Amino acid sequence: MYPGQRSSDKGAPALSVNAPRGPSDWRLGLTDIDQTPWATFSRYAVAILSVVAALFASKASVEYLNIEPYVSLFLCAIMFAAWFGGLGPGLVSTALAGLAFEYFVASPMNSFEIDAHQIPRLSLFVITALFVNWIAAAQRKATRSLELSRRDLLAGLERQKRTEARLMRSEMYLAEAQRLSQTGSFGWTVTTGDISWSEQTYRIFECDPATTPTLEFVLQRMHPEDREFVQQILEQASRDGVDFDHEARLVMPGGAVKYIRALAHAVKDGPDGLEFIGAVTDLTAAKQAEAALNDAHADLAHATRVITLGELTSSIAHEVNQPLAAIMSNGEACLRWLDRGAAGLEQARRSVEWIVKDVSRAADVIGRVRALARKTDSERSLFDVNEVVNEARMLMRRELSSKQITLRTELATDPLIVRADRVQLQQVVINLVMNGIEAMQPVTDRPRELLIRSQRSFDADQAILIMADCGVGFSDEHAERLFTAFFTTKSTGLGLGLSICRSIVEAHGGKLSACRNAGPGATFQFTLPLHEDVGRAQ
Ligand code: ADP
Numbered sequence: 001m002y003p004g005q006r007s008s009d010k011g012a013p014a015l016s017v018n019a020p021r022g023p024s025d026w027r028l029g030l031t032d033i034d035q036t037p038w039a040t041f042s043r044y045a046v047a048i049l050s051v052v053a054a055l056f057a058s059k060a061s062v063e064y065l066n067i068e069p070y071v072s073l074f075l076c077a078i079m080f081a082a083w084f085g086g087l088g089p090g091l092v093s094t095a096l097a098g099l100a101f102e103y104f105v106a107s108p109m110n111s112f113e114i115d116a117h118q119i120p121r122l123s124l125f126v127i128t129a130l131f132v133n134w135i136a137a138a139q140r141k142a143t144r145s146l147e148l149s150r151r152d153l154l155a156g157l158e159r160q161k162r163t164e165a166r167l168m169r170s171e172m173y174l175a176e177a178q179r180l181s182q183t184g185s186f187g188w189t190v191t192t193g194d195i196s197w198s199e200q201t202y203r204i205f206e207c208d209p210a211t212t213p214t215l216e217f218v219l220q221r222m223h224p225e226d227r228e229f230v231q232q233i234l235e236q237a238s239r240d241g242v243d244f245d246h247e248a249r250l251v252m253p254g255g256a257v258k259y260i261r262a263l264a265h266a267v268k269d270g271p272d273g274l275e276f277i278g279a280v281t282d283l284t285a286a287k288q289a290e291a292a293l294n295d296a297h298a299d300l301a302h303a304t305r306v307i308t309l310g311e312l313t314s315s316i317a318h319e320v321n322q323p324l325a326a327i328m329s330n331g332e333a334c335l336r337w338l339d340r341g342a343a344g345l346e347q348a349r350r351s352v353e354w355i356v357k358d359v360s361r362a363a364d365v366i367g368r369v370r371a372l373a374r375k376t377d378s379e380r381s382l383f384d385v386n387e388v389v390n391e392a393r394m395l396m397r398r399e400l401s402s403k404q405i406t407l408r409t410e411l412a413t414d415p416l417i418v419r420a421d422r423v424q425l426q427q428v429v430i431n432l433v434m435n436g437i438e439a440m441q442p443v444t445d446r447p448r449e450l451l452i453r454s455q456r457s458f459d460a461d462q463a464i465l466i467m468a469d470c471g472v473g474f475s476d477e478h479a480e481r482l483f484t485a486f487f488t489t490k491s492t493g494l495g496l497g498l499s500i501c502r503s504i505v506e507a508h509g510g511k512l513s514a515c516r517n518a519g520p521g522a523t524f525q526f527t528l529p530l531h532e533d534v535g536r537a538q
Contacts, residue, residue: 439471
C-alpha cells in the first residue's frame with residue numbers, strides 16, 4: 001500500500017456486471033444465466049409444469065373439496081409461467097391450459113371433441129389467458145428493463161468509483177514524487193493574476209496552504225539581491241509570453257536562505273489567455289553539497305600545495321639566503337665607506353640602495369611562499385600568464401640547477417592577460433614543472449632540458465602554456481589515467497597533482513592535456529580564456 005492510501009481503496013470488492021445481485025435476479029431470470037440453453041429449457045419446463053400442477057390441483061379440488069377451480073388455477077399457472085419465463089413460455093402454458101380446458105372442463109368432458117355451444121366459453125378462456133399472459137409478460141419486460149437500467153447505473157457508479165480511486169491514487173503518487181524530488185508545480189494565469197500551487201510548492205515557500213498565493217508574495221519571499229532580476233524575468237515572460245528558467249534565492253521568515261530553480265512553459269491559447277505552467281525545485285541541499293565538495297576540493301588543493309612547498313624547501317631557503325648574503329656584504333661595505341667620512345658617502349649610499357633591493361627580493365620570495373602556503377578563498381584578478389611563469393621559475397631556480405636541468409622559456413612577447421586566481425595558477429605551473437623535473441631525473445644519456453612556451457591560440461581568444469620535457473615519458477596505457485586522482489607511478493607520489501591541476505584549469509574555463517613527444521619525454525599544455533577586452537585589443 002502506498003503512503004497515504006486509504007484502507008478502503010485496498011481491494012474494494014468490485015461489483016461485477018455479470019454477477020447475480022440478489023435472490024430477485026434468480027426469480028426474474030435476469031441474470032446472464034437465463035440466456036443459456038439450459039435456462040431456456042428450464043423456463044419452458046416450468047411453464048409446462050405449472051399447467052400440469054394447476055391441472056392436478058384442480059382435479060384434487062374436484063375430488064376432495066367438490067369445487068372446480070380449473071379456470072382460476074390455469075390462469076394462475078399461465079401468469080406464473082409468463083412472469084417467470086416471459087412471453088414464449090407464457091404462450092406455451094396458454095396453449096397447454098387451453099387444451100386441458102377443452103379436454104377436462106368443456107363438454108363433452110374427457111374428450112377433445114368441440115361442442116359448438118362451448119366455443120364461446122373456450123374462446124373467452126383463451127382470450128383471458130392471452131390477456132393474462134400479455135400483462136404478465138409486459139410486467140416482466142418492464143421489470144427486466146428496470147433491472148437493466150439499475151444494473152447500468154450500478155456499473156456506471158462502479159466505473160466512476162474506480163476512476164475516482166485511480167485519480168486519487170495518481171494524485172497521491174504525484175504529491176509523493178514532488179515531495180521526494182523537492183519539486184512543486186504551479187500555474188499562473190497572467191490576465192487574471194491567479195496563481196495555483198501544489199502542496200510541495202507551498203512547502204518550499206513555507207506558506208500556509210489555506211492562503212492564496214500572489215505575485216507580490218512570491219517577490220516578497222525573494223532574496224533582496226535577486227528580487228529585481230526575478231521581477232524582470234517575470235515581467236518579460238508575461239509581456240512576451242516566453243518560457244522562463246532561472247535560479248534564485250528565497251529568504252524564509254526565520255532568515256534561512258533557500259536556493260530554488262523555477263522553470264515554466266507559456267501556454268498562449270489557454271481558456272483565460274496567457275498561462276504559465278511550471279515547476280519549482282528546491283536546490284538548497286544540492287547547493288550545500290556542492291559547497292561542501294568545493295571546500296573539500298580547496299582543502300585538498302591547499303594540502304598538495306603545501307606538500308609541494310615542502311619539497312621545494314631547500315630551493316626556497318636558497319632563494320632567501322642569496323639576498324640575505326648580499327645584504328650582509330653590502331651592509332659591511334656600507335660601513336667601510338662610512339668610515340671614510342664624506343669621501344665614501346656616495347658609495348655608502350649605493351650600498352644601501354642594493355641592500356633595499358635585496359630586501360625587497362627576499363620579501364618577494366617570502367611573500368610568494370606565504371601566498372602559496374596560506375589557505376585563502378579563491379580570488380580572481382587580471383594578470384599576465386607570463387608573470388606567473390617567471391614567478392614559478394624564481395621559486396624553482398635552485399631546484400632546477402641542483403637537478404642539472406636547463407629551463408628554457410619562449411614566452412609570448414605581448415602580455416597574455418587572463419582573469420584567474422594567481423595562486424592557483426602558480427600551483428598548476430609549479431606542479432607541472434616539478435613533474436617534468438622528476439621525469440627527467442633518471443635521464444643520463446642526454447641533456448635535461450625543460451621548455452616552457454606561452455602563446456596566443458590561433459583564433460586569439462585563448463592563452464596557451466606548454467611545458468615539454470625530455471624525461472621518461474608515459475605509456476599509452478598510463479596516458480588515460482594520468483589525470484585520475486591517486487594514479488601515481490612514483491614510490492612516494494600521491495597521484496593528486498594532475499587531477500587537481502585539471503580541475504583548477506577547468507574551473508577557469510580552460511583545458512589541460514598531455515601527450516607523448518615524438519622523441520623522448522612528454523608535453524603538458526593548458527589553455528585559459530584570454531580576458532575579453534585585452535584579447536580583442538591585441
Ligand atoms: P604524482 O606526481 O604524485 O605521482 P601527479 O598527479 O602529479 O601525481 O602525476 C601522476 C602520474 O603522472 C605520475 O606518477 C607520472 O606517472 C605521470 N606523470 C606526470 N607528469 C609526467 C611527466 N612530465 N612525464 C612523465 N610522466 C608524468
